[in-house]
Amino acid sequence: MTVELRPPVEVGNTPVVKLADYSTEKLEVFAKLEFLNPFGSLKDRPALWLLREALEQQRTSGTQKVIVEPSSGNTGIALAGLGKRLGMKVSIIVPEAASPRTKEIIRSLGAELLETPDDLCPRVGPGADQAISLANSLVTSQPERYHMPNQYENDANFMSHYSTTAPEIWSQTGGRITHFVAGVGTGGTLTGVGSYIKERKENARIIAVQPEKRHRIQGLRNLEVSAMPALLKRRASVIDEWLTVSDRDSFAEVARLARSTDILVGPSSGAVLAGLRQLSLKSGVVTVVFGDDGSKYKELYRELGIFGESELDRLLAQRRDRAYTV
Numbered sequence: 001m002t003v004e005l006r007p008p009v010e011v012g013n014t015p016v017v018k019l020a021d022y023s024t025e026k027l028e029v030f031a032k033l034e035f036l037n038p039f040g041s042l043k044d045r046p047a048l049w050l051l052r053e054a055l056e057q058q059r060t061s062g063t064q065k066v067i068v069e070p071s072s073g074n075t076g077i078a079l080a081g082l083g084k085r086l087g088m089k090v091s092i093i094v095p096e097a098a099s100p101r102t103k104e105i106i107r108s109l110g111a112e113l114l115e116t117p118d119d120l121c122p123r124v125g126p127g128a129d130q131a132i133s134l135a136n137s138l139v140t141s142q143p144e145r146y147h148m149p150n151q152y153e154n155d156a157n158f159m160s161h162y163s164t165t166a167p168e169i170w171s172q173t174g175g176r177i178t179h180f181v182a183g184v185g186t187g188g189t190l191t192g193v194g195s196y197i198k199e200r201k202e203n204a205r206i207i208a209v210q211p212e213k214r215h216r217i218q219g220l221r222n223l224e225v226s227a228m229p230a231l232l233k234r235r236a237s238v239i240d241e242w243l244t245v246s247d248r249d250s251f252a253e254v255a256r257l258a259r260s261t262d263i264l265v266g267p268s269s270g271a272v273l274a275g276l277r278q279l280s281l282k283s284g285v286v287t288v289v290f291g292d293d294g295s296k297y298k299e300l301y302r303e304l305g306i307f308g309e310s311e312l313d314r315l316l317a318q319r320r321d322r323a324y325t326v
């Protein structure tokens, strides 16, 4: 039995839009706009499923623990926002390199924020990552106080995409999808959506995009530097093709998309578009995932100089200003 959430929480059911500049007569490219989730990213989905599981455990055991989770940013924001709505205490551990706006949002949502001197995305593997090590040591030393949902291992992450993102994409493309292209973080999106689609269409192609080493793509990981998360390893066989994209190409796509559509996406969406370009597809029905929008990355975009000053201000001004309040 799943616990009923009070107050009710709405996550998912995000729209897809056709990207005219990336499509041709024979090739249709759709983008799933995950930044329209209430806390601004695709991570609202796993966060809700992880919290629901934690709530079930807490209600069964009659305890109330602090949720502690390492995150490159978006899971942290989603856990903080949804946790506050559900009356849960949340503590998020992020790498210092996460964007300043990411940290500000987590704090403003009332969560405790701890920082560790890691690379942008928490690495996985014994001793490799201080954010994960700190979360583990809090849980081990104070098991009565802390609960770590662990998005890198917990199947609730996979299930959130298998049960919501995937059927939405399947019905939004009328079952015509031939290629699914998404970035690699925990692997929850790729394995959840990939498994669902493969069960219905064996020859559909599932394509994983990873950034280069020492990248600046928040949320994604390079698997030569970081070990493969257990969640991804479990079902990595659904992935047909792995692509590596450069920061240069990824940020160029962020700028190109903004100029052709006025949609200002986050770096991981640029990476996915750079991957799509590498594929040089001539035909098919493709869905790509836009994991978050560009509003958290304005300092980075300014530093990289990918937009003119007034261009970036104009793009930011027309984005619905996400209040990040509950």
Ligand SMILES: Cc1ncc(COP(=O)(O)O)c(C=O)c1O
Binding pocket: 041, 042, 043, 072, 073, 074, 075, 183, 184, 185, 186, 187, 188, 189, 190, 218, 219, 220, 266, 268, 269, 291, 292
């Ligand atoms: C913006 C963004 N895109 C993509 C991903 C990767 O998603 P997943 O963890 O499901 O592999 C993340 C993960 O944090 C993210 O924040």
